Amino acid sequence: MMKKITVNFTLNGKAIEVFCEPDKMLVDVLREELALTGTKIGCREGECGACTVILNGDAVNSCLIPAAKVVGKEIQTIEGVADNGRLHPIQTAFIEKGAVQCGFCTPGVIMSAKALLDKNKSPNSDEIREAIGGNVCRCTGYVKIENAIKHAARILSEISVTGGGK
Amino acid sequence: MMKIVGKNIDRLDGVDKVTGVGTFSTDLSAPGMLYGKILRSPHPHARIIKVDTSEAEKLPGVEAVIHRGNVPNNPFNTAAPMYTTVPYLKPVLDQWIFAEKARFVGDEVAAVAAVSEKIAEAACKLIKVEYEVLPAVFGIKEAMAADAPEIHDPRITPEGKNVVAEIIRIPPGLPGDALDKAFEDADIIIEEEFKTNVQKQCQMENMAALAITKPDGSITVHSTTQTPHPTKAILAKVFGVPASKIRVTNPPYVGGGFGSRIGLSGKAEVVAIALSMATRKPVKVVYTRKEDFMATDTRHASIVNVKLGAKKDGTFVALDLKGYTNTGAYCTFGAELPGVLGAMTLAIYRIPAIRYYGHSVYTNCTPGGAMRGFGNPQGNFALERVVDMMAEKLGMDAKELREKNISRAGDPWFLPYPCSSSELAECIKQCARSIGWERRGKLNNGSGHIRRGLGIAVGTHVSNAWPFCVDYDNAYVAVQSDGSVNLSVGCCDMGTGISTSLPQICAEAMGLKWEDITFTFADTASTPFTIGNHASRGAYAQGTAVKAAADDVKKQLLGYAAGLFKVSPEALIIEDSIIKPVGAEGKGVTVVDPMTLPGAIEEAAAAPVPPPQDHEIVKPVHTQGPQKGISLEGLAYYAHIRNKQFIGVGKTIPPNAPPWHCCAAEVEVDTELGTVQVVKMAAAHDVGTVINPLIVEGQIEGGVVQGIGYALSEEILYQPNGQQAHTSFSAYMLPTAEDIPEIDTFIVEGSDPSGPFGAKGAGECGLVCPASAIANAVANALGAKVNELPMTAERVYALIHG
Numbered sequence: 001m002m003k004k005i006t007v008n009f010t011l012n013g014k015a016i017e018v019f020c021e022p023d024k025m026l027v028d029v030l031r032e033e034l035a036l037t038g039t040k041i042g043c044r045e046g047e048c049g050a051c052t053v054i055l056n057g058d059a060v061n062s063c064l065i066p067a068a069k070v071v072g073k074e075i076q077t078i079e080g081v082a083d084n085g086r087l088h089p090i091q092t093a094f095i096e097k098g099a100v101q102c103g104f105c106t107p108g109v110i111m112s113a114k115a116l117l118d119k120n121k122s123p124n125s126d127e128i129r130e131a132i133g134g135n136v137c138r139c140t141g142y143v144k145i146e147n148a149i150k151h152a153a154r155i156l157s158e159i160s161v162t163g164g165g166k
Numbered sequence: 167m168m169k170i171v172g173k174n175i176d177r178l179d180g181v182d183k184v185t186g187v188g189t190f191s192t193d194l195s196a197p198g199m200l201y202g203k204i205l206r207s208p209h210p211h212a213r214i215i216k217v218d219t220s221e222a223e224k225l226p227g228v229e230a231v232i233h234r235g236n237v238p239n240n241p242f243n244t245a246a247p248m249y250t251t252v253p254y255l256k257p258v259l260d261q262w263i264f265a266e267k268a269r270f271v272g273d274e275v276a277a278v279a280a281v282s283e284k285i286a287e288a289a290c291k292l293i294k295v296e297y298e299v300l301p302a303v304f305g306i307k308e309a310m311a312a313d314a315p316e317i318h319d320p321r322i323t324p325e326g327k328n329v330v331a332e333i334i335r336i337p338p339g340l341p342g343d344a345l346d347k348a349f350e351d352a353d354i355i356i357e358e359e360f361k362t363n364v365q366k367q368c369q370m371e372n373m374a375a376l377a378i379t380k381p382d383g384s385i386t387v388h389s390t391t392q393t394p395h396p397t398k399a400i401l402a403k404v405f406g407v408p409a410s411k412i413r414v415t416n417p418p419y420v421g422g423g424f425g426s427r428i429g430l431s432g433k434a435e436v437v438a439i440a441l442s443m444a445t446r447k448p449v450k451v452v453y454t455r456k457e458d459f460m461a462t463d464t465r466h467a468s469i470v471n472v473k474l475g476a477k478k479d480g481t482f483v484a485l486d487l488k489g490y491t492n493t494g495a496y497c498t499f500g501a502e503l504p505g506v507l508g509a510m511t512l513a514i515y516r517i518p519a520i521r522y523y524g525h526s527v528y529t530n531c532t533p534g535g536a537m538r539g540f541g542n543p544q545g546n547f548a549l550e551r552v553v554d555m556m557a558e559k560l561g562m563d564a565k566e567l568r569e570k571n572i573s574r575a576g577d578p579w580f581l582p583y584p585c586s587s588s589e590l591a592e593c594i595k596q597c598a599r600s601i602g603w604e605r606r607g608k609l610n611n612g613s614g615h616i617r618r619g620l621g622i623a624v625g626t627h628v629s630n631a632w633p634f635c636v637d638y639d640n641a642y643v644a645v646q647s648d649g650s651v652n653l654s655v656g657c658c659d660m661g662t663g664i665s666t667s668l669p670q671i672c673a674e675a676m677g678l679k680w681e682d683i684t685f686t687f688a689d690t691a692s693t694p695f696t697i698g699n700h701a702s703r704g705a706y707a708q709g710t711a712v713k714a715a716a717d718d719v720k721k722q723l724l725g726y727a728a729g730l731f732k733v734s735p736e737a738l739i740i741e742d743s744i745i746k747p748v749g750a751e752g753k754g755v756t757v758v759d760p761m762t763l764p765g766a767i768e769e770a771a772a773a774p775v776p777p778p779q780d781h782e783i784v785k786p787v788h789t790q791g792p793q794k795g796i797s798l799e800g801l802a803y804y805a806h807i808r809n810k811q812f813i814g815v816g817k818t819i820p821p822n823a824p825p826w827h828c829c830a831a832e833v834e835v836d837t838e839l840g841t842v843q844v845v846k847m848a849a850a851h852d853v854g855t856v857i858n859p860l861i862v863e864g865q866i867e868g869g870v871v872q873g874i875g876y877a878l879s880e881e882i883l884y885q886p887n888g889q890q891a892h893t894s895f896s897a898y899m900l901p902t903a904e905d906i907p908e909i910d911t912f913i914v915e916g917s918d919p920s921g922p923f924g925a926k927g928a929g930e931c932g933l934v935c936p937a938s939a940i941a942n943a944v945a946n947a948l949g950a951k952v953n954e955l956p957m958t959a960e961r962v963y964a965l966i967h968g
Contacts, residue, residue, distance in 0.1 A: 031193075038185070038186020039186070040370070041192065041372075042372070042455065044454065045455070045894060047455075047894060048895055050370060077186070078185065078186035079187075091184040091185065094184050095176050095180035095181065096176065098174070098177075098861065100179070100183050100184060101422075101663070101864055102369070102370060102422040102423075103182070103184075103188055103419055103661065104369075104370035105370050110184060132903045133904040134902075135902075135903070138367075138368050138369055138370055138422055138900070139864070139868045140864055140868050141864075141868040141870055141872075141906065142903040143867045143906070143909055143911075144860075145903070146903065
């Protein structure tokens, strides 16, 4: 067992300090040390995307990132997407457009979609499919997920035009 | 005019799931909880001579090591239907927590509970097992050969070596000569053999269970099961304890199922309980993805033989079908799955003479179990390929040949429930139009290396599990003292939306405002018995019970309200949670305090102590209109303080009903590489009345994409040493967002007389036809014989180049 170290990073906008093994994977830090179980584990091999979080603006598989690598980084998880209980337009779109079924892949897909929309306000189908290409969803067949992300992009661009929202 | 059924109401579990606060079994923990890990056999067939746990027990952090020598050895079956077996069929009980011999690579040999997963894993490696390796067999035909090794005790295989349970014959009994005579009348006979491979459910949440056993003998299990109530019955048999001591519950969400956990979640529940009993602490067992691939039920691989006879005009006259399914090391669903294969394949067309013979075969593969479609995709692929071959031979259009022969509503057939509804003809029309069927045969000019093709396939399925296993259902509806309504059903929502659809049925039947309903589910401690969520039965079978319970409680409410209004119950209705006179449908009424109604005034006048004049309980009026109404809230409170409660009970035996569906595919085949690209899929479904269109579309689309994977890329193959060759998402190729074609989904709404508001099953049929349609399209593109799934580049290349 490796000697524990202190890991400091920003999580959902707040400074966090965790004392854990440096090789503990970020997904386990989130789920076990911080009790944030919204980030899921589907394979632990970076092959399903259920554990996707946003690290310094990029969607990453948190099952492949050791705690030592997140020192000083900015991380966003599904728990930080809603704004004080108010759903983010991506979250609302996922419900309204039927993009949620079992819900196990949903947090990861939403994080991939958010990382995309944070950078690209009006992605086309190929860009959306590429962004969520690493997220396996076995329930939906992806059709309604793509619709939801497109819908969220429209809503977000309306908000930015009218100046509302976060 | 329905207000809630048929509407795209937002899923009740939506907010929980998009915010990450919804809990799944893998998310749970309990005070003092330990972690369990399983040691699995590296051999496909080996007698376990000795298990030495001494080194493992010495590892710090290890609290228990269990193996065959220190756990109950009651035989069982992880599959729920073996605890709901219909009269005169014998359940196959061929599994143990740890068997005396390993029968596939990954079979459970021992397990450890420790303070961390890492320590439990390390301890598993310290267990020394002495094996006597036995000869193994992996293929269906090989396992039926005279020199094949015997995998189970002959008492478990009375019909023959490695033959699982009873051989299924439709019609039952020994065959007469009617079928042979019918074939004599045929102008053309086509006889072919088809092979399908193993598909994996790949539900996103791995098998998981948290077991909490207590000194009073009670056992609580939070798990990923699709069937809490039958799972409780299985666990009682495994541990030899009264079922009343056991509670099984989902927490409440289950990360997909697709049939993989109808009954136990692999052995997650039994191992967690056995370890919890050994340590007297809560124990959580979560499978890895690799364990899920190698050691939990898959779809059955199959060999299907079809012999179809037709007249020159295309009329089908005789069908002889044989189905052999590879059930792997243990029976699980191998007893009834060949029955569904046969029945669903024979049911598609009107054919006067039919015969089916089928059974499962034991091999040393991972157990074949239930996966969405349950035998139907295997049989459908075989027959639908032969129908295309027949069309070609007859010089007829493949779509028209189908239209000529499909079963129609009201047709007499061999199933013990009626062919009560069908919009299949319309489904075929919609698909043909969407895919541009008229282009078939005109897509290629012979140049280049890309060939295009179109294919179509049709099918049916079930809406519940009858007659393949016991199928009845129950629901409670309780009006709360605040006028809200709590519905209670023992179902599991593994993503199908049933925890929204059932409340929709209840709210519609009772005339409730959507906000007024709450739902209790997925817990044996608080819900009545149901056989669970499988066989596309949720909306149909559980829905029938919900409708009955809602009708029952509505009758009670109207009966009570009638006494207050001083009218007959038939003179009242409930709309938007307001009880009002017939005739006021869709109109405003003045909502008053029930105390002001004539029946209440009479009661008050007769009371020993007159009520105070300022008695004001009910909150402001909801609507305004010429007639009087009362709110459910007002009535419930009025009743509550008079010791009156309204509880509706639904106890139903749904007969079963056939959903129908058509799929059409357009493909491009690269003749140099053998690769198949699906350009477009069209899917049209008659699932009766649609409770929630968005949910049903999602079921169809998800099924179609799983069907594309089944058609083209998904399979688990075996190495010669019995190791599974595909045990990760990088080896097992399932479709991602970047692989999907345009998908055109149509809901062809019909109505079935037996379903709640006319609904039929919708969960599985999305996956029945896609592979058949794609195979027909590939055959059309290449002019080749496509008799095996999946159509990987290697297989298609071999079809082209020999």
